[in-house]
Amino acid sequence: MPGLTLNNISMRFDLPNGTHVQALRDVSLHLAQGELLSVLGPSGCGKTTLLNIVAGFLAPTSGEITLNGHAVRGPDAERGMVFQEGALFEWMNVRDNVSFGPRMAGRSKSEYLPEVDRLLEIVGLKDFRDKAIYELSGGMQQRVALARCLANDPDVILMDEPLGALDALTREKMQALVLTLWKETGKTVMLITHSVEEALLLGERLIVMAPRPGRIHKEYRLPFADLGAEMDLREVKKHPDFGQTREEILSMIWNMEEEIMGHMETAS
Amino acid sequence: MTGIAILLVYILSFVLAATAAGLLRRGRMRRADFSSLKTVTFGDESAIRPDRIASIASVVVIFLLWGAFTGSKLVPLHVPGPFAGETSFVYQAETGDGAVSDGRVRITVGPDGQLPATEADAPGEVAVAVQSGRDKLIPLPGEARVVSVNGTGITPGGTVPVADGTVSMTAKGTLSFAAEKGLQMEPIWLPSPEAVVGRFIEIMTNGYQNYSLWEHIGASLLRVLTGFALGAAVGIPLGYAMGLSGWFRGWFDPIVEFMRPVPPLALIPLVIIWFGIWETGKVVLLFLAALWVMTIAARAGVSGVKISKIHAAYSLGASKWQILRHVIVPNSLPEIFTGARVAMGVCWGTVVAAELVAAQMGAGMMIIAASKFQLTDIVMMGIILIGLIGFGIDMLMRQAETRLVPWKGRS
Numbered sequence: 122m123p124g125l126t127l128n129n130i131s132m133r134f135d136l137p138n139g140t141h142v143q144a145l146r147d148v149s150l151h152l153a154q155g156e157l158l159s160v161l162g163p164s165g166c167g168k169t170t171l172l173n174i175v176a177g178f179l180a181p182t183s184g185e186i187t188l189n190g191h192a193v194r195g196p197d198a199e200r201g202m203v204f205q206e207g208a209l210f211e212w213m214n215v216r217d218n219v220s221f222g223p224r225m226a227g228r229s230k231s232e233y234l235p236e237v238d239r240l241l242e243i244v245g246l247k248d249f250r251d252k253a254i255y256e257l258s259g260g261m262q263q264r265v266a267l268a269r270c271l272a273n274d275p276d277v278i279l280m281d282e283p284l285g286a287l288d289a290l291t292r293e294k295m296q297a298l299v300l301t302l303w304k305e306t307g308k309t310v311m312l313i314t315h316s317v318e319e320a321l322l323l324g325e326r327l328i329v330m331a332p333r334p335g336r337i338h339k340e341y342r343l344p345f346a347d348l349g350a351e352m353d354l355r356e357v358k359k360h361p362d363f364g365q366t367r368e369e370i371l372s373m374i375w376n377m378e379e380e381i382m383g384h385m386e387t388a389s
Numbered sequence: 390m391t392g393i394a395i396l397l398v399y400i401l402s403f404v405l406a407a408t409a410a411g412l413l414r415r416g417r418m419r420r421a422d423f424s425s426l427k428t429v430t431f432g433d434e435s436a437i438r439p440d441r442i443a444s445i446a447s448v449v450v451i452f453l454l455w456g457a458f459t460g461s462k463l464v465p466l467h468v469p470g471p472f473a474g475e476t477s478f479v480y481q482a483e484t485g486d487g488a489v490s491d492g493r494v495r496i497t498v499g500p501d502g503q504l505p506a507t508e509a510d511a512p513g514e515v516a517v518a519v520q521s522g523r524d525k526l527i528p529l530p531g532e533a534r535v536v537s538v539n540g541t542g543i544t545p546g547g548t549v550p551v552a553d554g555t556v557s558m559t560a561k562g563t564l565s566f567a568a569e570k571g572l573q574m575e576p577i578w579l580p581s582p583e584a585v586v587g588r589f590i591e592i593m594t595n596g597y598q599n600y601s602l603w604e605h606i607g608a609s610l611l612r613v614l615t616g617f618a619l620g621a622a623v624g625i626p627l628g629y630a631m632g633l634s635g636w637f638r639g640w641f642d643p644i645v646e647f648m649r650p651v652p653p654l655a656l657i658p659l660v661i662i663w664f665g666i667w668e669t670g671k672v673v674l675l676f677l678a679a680l681w682v683m684t685i686a687a688r689a690g691v692s693g694v695k696i697s698k699i700h701a702a703y704s705l706g707a708s709k710w711q712i713l714r715h716v717i718v719p720n721s722l723p724e725i726f727t728g729a730r731v732a733m734g735v736c737w738g739t740v741v742a743a744e745l746v747a748a749q750m751g752a753g754m755m756i757i758a759a760s761k762f763q764l765t766d767i768v769m770m771g772i773i774l775i776g777l778i779g780f781g782i783d784m785l786m787r788q789a790e791t792r793l794v795p796w797k798g799r800s
Contacts, residue, residue, distance in 0.1 A: 178700055198706030208697040211796035212719040222705035225715070255799040266701075273705050 123189050125152040125175070125277055125309060130184035132170055132335075143334035144170045145181070150328065150337065152277075157303050157310045157346055159324030161317060161370065163377045167335025168313050169281060175311065176202055176279050188276060198222060201275030203266050203283040209254045215265055216241070216250040222273030233272070240268040243305070244298065260291035264298070271306060280312040284319065296322055297354055304350040317370050321345055321363060322354055329370060331377055339373065341366065391572050394468070395458060399450070406446040452582065459581035460573045471522040472569035473498050476553040479540075480564070482533030489536075494527055498553070498568040517566065522575060524567040526559070535564055580766035585773070588766040597767070598758055600750050606778065608750035612668070612743075613736045616675020620732060624680045625725065628687020629717070638688075645684055653678035653739045657746060666747035671740065678739045679732040686728020690721020723797040726790045730783060737779045752778070 132145040144167040152158055160168045173179045175186060177196040186193040188200065201222075202208075209218050216237060217224075223233035241247050244264040254262060263283060270278055283299075284292045296319060303310055303323075314320050320327050325346040331338035343366070349357045357363060430436040456464025477495045484490065497518045519525040529535065536542060538549040538556045548557040554568040576584060593602050600608075630637040631645075653674055660677075664670035694717055702712045744753030752775050759767030790797065 176700070176704060178703075196700065196703035198704070200704060202701055202704040204697040204701060206697075207695050208701040210698065210716065210719070211799070212722070212794075221702070221707075221715070225702075225705060225707040225711050253796065255796050269701075269705070275704075279704075 124154050124156070125311070126187045127151070127171075127175070128185045128187070130171070130174060130181045130186065132167065132174065132179070133182045145174075146334035146336050148184070148335070148337055150340075152309050152311065152326075154276075154309055155307045157312070157323060157325040159312045159314055159320040159327050160330060161314060161320040161327060161374070162330030162335075162338075163332055163374050163381070164315075165381075166330040166332040166377075168330055170335065171330075172279050172281050172311065172313050175277075176200055198226070198273055199276045201270035201273055201278045203263075203270050203278065203280040205282045206259065206262070206286045209262055209265055209269070211254045214251050214253055215246060215257070218254065218265055219250075219268045219272050221269060226273075237268075237272055240272055243302070244268045258291075260287055260295060263287065263295060267298070267302060271302065271308075275308070277309045277311065280310065282313055282315060285315060292319075293354060297349070299323055300346060300349045300354075303346075317367055317374070318358070321367055321370075322349055322357060327370075329373060332381060338377075341370075391458070391574070394572055395454060398457075399454060402450045402454070406443070406450065410440075410442050410446070455579070456582055458572065458574050459576070459579055459584075461581040461583055463581075463583055468572040469569075470571040470573040471498075472553045472571065473500065473521050474553070476551070476568075478538055478551040478556060478566075480529075480535050481537045482529065482535045484533050490533065492529065492533075494564075494566070496554075496566055496568070519566060519568050521568060522570045524565050527564045527566055529564065534562055538564070577763055577765055580769060584766045585769045588764075589770050592767070592770070597755055598749075605750050605755050606752055606774065608748075609737075609740050609744065609752040610778070612671050612675055612751070613733070613740050616672050616740070617679045617729075617732060617736050619672070619676040620679025620736075621683045621729065623676075624683030625687045628684040628689075629691055629713075629721075631684070631688045632691025633713075633717075641684075645681055648677075649681045649685065653735065654742050657743060661746065671743045671748070674743050675736045675739055678735045682728050682732040682735060683725070686724050686731075687721060689728075690724035691717055693724055694720040722794045723790075726786070726794055726797075730786045730790075733782050733786060734779065737775075737782060741775055 127148055127150050130145055130148040131143075134142045134144055136142065148171060150158075160171065162168050170179065174181050175193070177193055177200065193200070210221065213221070219240060220233055220237045223237070238247070238250070241250050244267055246261060246264055246268070249257065249261065254265070257265065266283070280299075284295050287295060299310075299312075300323060302308075312320075312323055314323075321343060322345055324341075324343055327341040327343055328337050329339045329341075330336065345357050345360065345363060348360065427433065427436050453464055453466075455461070457467050460467055460470050475495065475497050477493055479491060479493045482490055482492060493514045495514060495516045497516070498521055499518065500521050515527060515529060517525060517527050535558065539551055541549045543549050543556070543558050545558050545560050545562050548555055550556075551566075554566055557565050557567070559565060580588075596602060597605065627637075627641065631641055632638070656674060656677060660670050660674045664673050698716055698720065699712060702716045707715065740751070741753035741756075744751035745757045748754035752771055756768045756771035756775075759765075759771065
C-alpha cells in the first residue's frame with residue numbers, strides 16, 4: 122500500500138525507579154502519498170516521540186510502521202527531517218549544507234548542483250549560497266533546512282516544530298513557503314507544532330493528540346491548506362470555519378491541560 | 390626592605406598612571422560605539438574591554454622599575470645606589486695600661502675596593518678601601534681595644550651608625566665597616582636591562598655552551614612539537630573512540646581520569662628510569678603531557694555535538710563513517726583547538742622543566758646551566774625568551790583557530 126502507515130504504535134519508557142511512562146498507546150493512522158498532516162497536542166502528549174519513531178530514531182515497543190509497503194527499521198534518506206533549530210552544519214556554507222544528501226549518496230556535482238541552485242532560488246536564498254550558516258538569520262536558517270531536506274528528494278518530510286523558534290512575522294512568511302513547497306513538490310508531510318493556528322493553516326489533515334497515554338484524540342480534514350496555496354494566509358484566517366475550528370481545538374486542549382493539572386493535584 | 394620599597398613604588402605607579410590617563414582623556418571625544426553608550430558597566434562583563442593604554446603603561450612601569458632598581462643607564466631615575474666615595478670616622482681605643490688614644494679611619498668606597506695609589510697614612514690615621522656594598526674588617530695599629538666610635542660606646546657584637554655606613558665590632562673586638570648599600574639590586578640578584586640585552590646579543594652571536602641560541606630554542610621547540618604531535622595523534626582518536634563507544638569509554642575512563650591530575654613533572658623520575666635522560670625520555674614526557682589533554686578535548690568534542698545534527702545527517706542518508714567525517718569531526722574542532730592550546734602551554738612548561746634535569750641543548754638547560762655559574766643575566770634572558778615564545782605559540786594557535794573554526798561560539 123503506498124503512503125505512510127502507522128499500525129498500533131505503542132511506546133513505553135521504563136524508568137529507573139521501577140515505574141514506567143506510557144508515552145504512546147495504539148496510535149494508528151495512514152498518510153496517503155502527498156498528504157499534509159499536522160499533529161497538535163498539549164505538551165507531553167508524545168507527539169515528538171511519535172515523530173522520532175516515524176523517523177526511525179526510536180523503535181516502538183509494539184506496532185509497526187510501513188512506508189510504501191516496506192517496514193521502517195531506522196533512519197533513512199526516504200524520510201527527511203526538518204528540526205526546530207541547530208541542525209545545520211556550521212562548518213559548511215549554505216550550498217554545501219543543501220547539497221549534503223546528494224553528496225553523501227555519491228552523486229556527481231553536475232547532477233546535483235542545478236537542483237541545489239533551483240531549490241535555493243525557490244526558498245529565496247540564491248544570493249546567500251556562499252554565506253556561512255552563522256551569518257544568516259533564524260528564518261533564513263530554516264529556509265536552508267527546508268532546502269536541504271528537499272534536495273535529498275525524500276518520500277516523506279517530517280517536521281518537528283520547524284517554525285517554533287521564529288518570530289511571529291517571519292513565521293507567517295515561512296508558513297506560506299511551506300505550503301508553496303508542499304504544493305509544488307507533492308511530498309507527504311507530517312508536521313508537529315504547538316501552534317493551533319499553524320496546524321490549521323498547514324494541515325490538510327489535523328490530528329489532536331491527548332496525553333497520558335499519548336493517543337489520537339480527534340481528527341479533522343481541513344480546507345485551509347488548499348485555500349492557502351492559492352490566496353494570502355491572512356485571508357484564509359478570516360474564513361468563518363477557521364475561527365470556529367480554532368476555538369474548538371483550543372478549548373479541547375485547554376480541557377486536557379486542566380485535566381492534567383487536576384490529576385497532578387489529586388496525586389500530590 | 391627593598392621588596393617593600395618596590396611594592397610601594399609599583400602601587401604608586403599604578404595609581405599615578407590611572408589618574409594621569411583619566412585626566413588626559415577627560416574632555417576628549419568618546420567613541421560612540423555600543424559599549425561606550427552603556428550606562429551600566431559595573432557588573433556587565435561584556436562592557437569591560439582591556440584598556441590598551443594601561444597595558445602599555447604596565448610594561449613601561451615594569452621596565453622603569455627594573456632599570457631604577459638596577460641602576461640602568463637607560464632609565465633617568467634611580468633609587469639610591471650603594472655609597473661610593475670617601476668617608477671617615479673617629480674612634481677611641483684603650484691600651485692595656487689604661488691609656489686612651491684617639492684615632493681616625495678614612496675609608497674609600499669604590500667599585501673595585503682598591504686604595505688610590507696616592508693615598509698615604511697620616512699619623513694616627515688608618516686608610517682603608519672597601520668595595521661598594523661589602524663589609525671590611527679594619528686593621529688597627531697596636532694592641533689597642535676600641536671603646537667608642539664617633540663618641541658612642543661600642544662593645545663586641547655592637548653596631549654604631551656612622552656617616553655613609555655602619556661600624557660594627559666582631560666578637561673578638563675588631564672593627565668592621567659596612568658601606569651604605571642603598572636600595573639598588575646587585576647584578577647577581579637582578580642584572581640591569583642593558584646587561585640582559587647585551588648578554589642576549591652576545592649569545593646570539595657566539596652561542597652558549599657549544600650551541601647557538603637558535604639551536605637551544607630550536608631543540609626545545611622540536612621536543613614540544615614532537616611530543617605534542619604524538620600526543621594529539623594518539624589522544625584525538627582515543628577521545629573520539631571514548632565518545633563513540635561505551636566499551637572504549639569504560640576501558641579508558643579509569644586510566645584517563647587517573648592520569649589527568651598527575652602533573653607531568655611528577656613523571657620525570659619514572660620517565661628517566663624507563664627511557665633514559667636523553668631525547669626519548671623528554672619526548673615521552675611531553676607525549677604524556679599532551680595525551681590526556683587532547684583525549685579529553687576530543688571526547689568533549691564528540692559529546693558536544695547536538696543530537697539534532699546527527700539525526701539530520703542520518704535522515705539525509707549519511708553512513709556512520711560519513712557522519713564521523715562530515716559531522717562529528719568538524720563539530721569537535723573548536724573543542725580540539727581549545728585542548729590544543731592548553732596542551733601546547735603544558736608542553737612548553739614541561740619541556741623547560743625537563744631540560745632542567747638533563748640536556749645538552751634547550752632553553753631550560755640554558756637557564757639551569759647559567760644559574761650554576763651565577764650568571765643571572767643569562768637566566769633572566771632565558772626566562773624572557775621562554776615567556777615570549779610561549780606567548781607567541783598561543784598567538785599562533787589563536788590565529789589558526791579563528792581561521793580554521795570561524796563558527797566557534799557563533800552557532
